[in-house]
Amino acid sequence: MDHVCLLLRFADQIARLVECAKNDANETIYPFIVIGLETSMRRSEILSIRRDNIDTERRVIYLPHAKAGPREQPITKRLADFLAGYLEALPPSEWLFPSIAAQAGHVMDVKKSFQRVVKAAGLDIKQVEKHTLRHTAITHLVQSGVDLPTVQRISGHKTLSMVARYAHQNGEHIQSAMDKLEERYSLTS
Numbered sequence: 368m369d370h371v372c373l374l375l376r377f378a379d380q381i382a383r384l385v386e387c388a389k390n391d392a393n394e395t396i397y398p399f400i401v402i403g404l405e406t407s408m409r410r411s412e413i414l415s416i417r418r419d420n421i422d423t424e425r426r427v428i429y430l431p432h433a434k435a436g437p438r439e440q441p442i443t444k445r446l447a448d449f450l451a452g453y454l455e456a457l458p459p460s461e462w463l464f465p466s467i468a469a470q471a472g473h474v475m476d477v478k479k480s481f482q483r484v485v486k487a488a489g490l491d492i493k494q495v496e497k498h499t500l501r502h503t504a505i506t507h508l509v510q511s512g513v514d515l516p517t518v519q520r521i522s523g524h525k526t527l528s529m530v531a532r533y534a535h536q537n538g539e540h541i542q543s544a545m546d547k548l549e550e551r552y553s554l555t556s
Contacts, residue, residue, distance in 0.1 A: 381503070383488040384495075391487070393480040395464050398453055403500030405446040407508070407522045409434060410497045415475050416463040419439070421445040435525045505530065530551060 388397040402413050420429040426447045427439040440443065444460070450463075457463070462473035469475050477497065485495045493552050501522070508518045509530075519530045 380488070380490065384484060384490065387484045387487040388460050391484050393477070393483075395474050396477055396480040396484055398449075399464070399481075401449060403497070404444065404504055405438055405443050405480060405503050407504035408440060409501060410477075411521075412440070412523075414464055414477070415471075417461055418457070418463060419461070421450055421454065421463070423451045423454075432525070433523050435523050438523050440523070441521055474496060 385400060386506050387402070388400045391397065393496075399413055402408060402416075403410075406428070408428075408430075408535070415432065416428055416430075420431070422429070424447075426442050426444065428442060429437070429443070431437045431449055433440075454463075458465070459474075464474040465472065466474045481497050482492045485492045503523050505518060510519065513521075515530050516525050519527055520528060524530045
């Protein structure tokens with residue numbers, strides 16, 4: 368499936384999106400966006416997180432029903448700290464995003480809230496979709512120099528070819544790679 372979505376390449380775009388989410392009336396959208404950007408998890412994986420599947424000490428979220436099979440999702444220290452505080456403030460529930468209105472017991476969709484936050488951040492709602500968070504996290508991992516097998520492990524993709532579809536290397540990233548190659552050889556003319 369081809370995803371035509373804007374990649375959040377710039378720190379200011381991400382900061383605006385996060386800040387708008389923090390100020391939104393829907394209390395679910397801020398943690399949803401933070402988790403998406405910090406993990407590269409799929410929308411359905413994020414919304415179906417159970418409290419007891421979060422291990423902030425080990426910095427993992429266990430995903431028993433992930434698309435590519437059960438896995439432990441690694442998380443950043445910042446996200447582990449955020450989730451520890453979020454869980455403390457959360458009313459008793461088995462879900463990270465509980466919803467008494469939903470038959471499943473947890474929030475199933477954040478589309479309207481997400482679009483509202485994207486618009487408030489001054490981004491195009493036709494290009495920035497929920498999947499953009501996953502796409503952005505994966506691309507930033509690759510552009511930071513993380514090897515594709517590790518990105519595959521973090522993102523939960525079945526194959527490296529799927530990871531490569533998300534791994535957008537821009538001209539700056541490509542040039543940096545070529546500079547590293549040149550440094551390795553350090554040949555003189």
